[in-house]
Amino acid sequence: MSEPNDWTRIDYQPAIPDHPPVPVLQHVSPGSTVLDIGCNKGSDAIFLAGHGFRVLGIDINGAAIQVARLRAQAITAPGSAEFRVADIREEPVADRFDVVLLIRVLTCFAESSEWDALLRRTIQLLRPRGYIYVHDFLMSPDIDVCRIRYEAGAALGWRSGNFQVNDARGNRLFIAHHHSPPEVDAIRAGFESLTWRSHESLSMSGNPCRMFEFLGQKRTCRNS
């Protein structure tokens, strides 16, 4: 077990600043409601608001939400993008959404129990036949810099695929997780696959890594 991440005070400045959820535009009608969990400074939420979606962005980091609100005020139509400082693990979100985005967020839920809980929460927050969009990191032991980090995490008894991310001074920022094929299968279970791809990318610090992008539609189930 490692110490929990404290995202309330991390200024996230990744090498690739945003990953606009383009497949959502191809499969979901404008006007649909979207929840962007872990929206940070709002780039992806604002991207969808600019294409006619009604977006709520939630993030535990107050400073990031402040930036998101200012950016939205300057760019989007009034009411199309709203932002809330909240911990998704505790926030009583009453609404159900047509789309829920998880962009580089499951990677921050390094403990399996929290990761499972976030995935379950995401599914609960979707309307019947709603869409999940996940863009996150794949476990890539063939990439040296990744393998060395996984091995260091494993030596500390951490979940397979967990590793430490440091700031420029070498101080620990947070523990991240890269996803194994069975974990990706767990994310995709219960959804019809509309978009699936894996691709080369860069980590927050600019190291080579691999990511996956998934858009799925919730399968009809008798109890949904």
Ligand SMILES: C[S@@+](CC[C@H](N)C(=O)[O-])C[C@H]1O[C@@H](n2cnc3c(N)ncnc32)[C@H](O)[C@@H]1O
């Ligand atoms: C790696 S960043 C990704 C941000 C953005 N989605 C992107 O891809 O650029 C993860 C985000 O999730 C937020 N986060 C982490 N834990 C959270 C929680 N429990 N509730 C809400 N947001 C959380 C962090 O503050 C951070 O903004």
